[in-house]
Amino acid sequence: MAKTKRLALMALLTAIALTIFVIENQIPAPVPIPGVKLGLANIITLVAMVLLSRREAGAVLLVRILMGAMFAGSPSTLLFSAAGGALAYAVMCLTVGLFPENRLWVVSALAGVAHNAGQLIACMLVVKTPGVLAYAPILAASGVVTGVFTGLAAMYLLRALRKTKL
Amino acid sequence: MLNLLFYHKQGLIDKHGRFNYNTIMKKKTWIWVLILAAVVLAGVIATIRISRRSGTYALITVDGELVERIDLSKVRESRDLVVETAYGRNIVHIEQGAISVTEADCPDQICVLMGKLTTDGGMPIICMPHRLMIEIEDDGLDG
């Protein structure tokens, strides 16, 4: 892929990720921990990683987190989306090469768990009470469910993008 | 032993009993469906157990510091406790066997929406913007 094309694709993916992120902010979280989100924008991190590279996916993620905090506004948004996004990204980087592409939903499920773990850690840093861990099991479960969902969404998106002969 | 044999047949462990990560990664879809379903199930079961933990003492903390420890079984008359800190203000309603946040000036209002935490169980109430947390102290006697 040509350099300009890659750059354009990165910009496009960032825009989509931001849109998903802002919409997601309107959806209630599975757990009444403020700031904890589903992590739907991870679809784009995943797609960027497969279509482009780990580094470029990291750049898309970074811009999404910074601009997302600007759009969504609340002070805890940056901390939570950064903690969740960074941990999910780390797990994706480690596992994406281990699985064939038709099992991207497994990579995504693992990343989903990591995403929620990151948010729980952020919550513990704020409240400074180990009692927050009571929410760990449900966050692990919801991480798997939303992870599989975002993984399947990423797979469909990849298929559609490839049909356009990008 | 039967289990080990089963894992060996599936190629999940080699003849020395070590896990064979390569095969695990390439294994059929159903193994992953099973593993992930197990995580979800375990998470849900653990959450049900946690929410059933009972105890009589409620702990209110702000920023990790104990604000008040209340024996909810000994509350005769219900009362409101105003927890006002540099982070914000929450009105905590204390009644016989239950505690809740009825009013707060936080932007998300999640602490209010979380409802009552009772001596029979429930999930901890968290007000993230105010760094406030209300939980039932585990009396060690899991139900």
Ligand SMILES: [Zn+2]
């Ligand atoms: Zn609140």
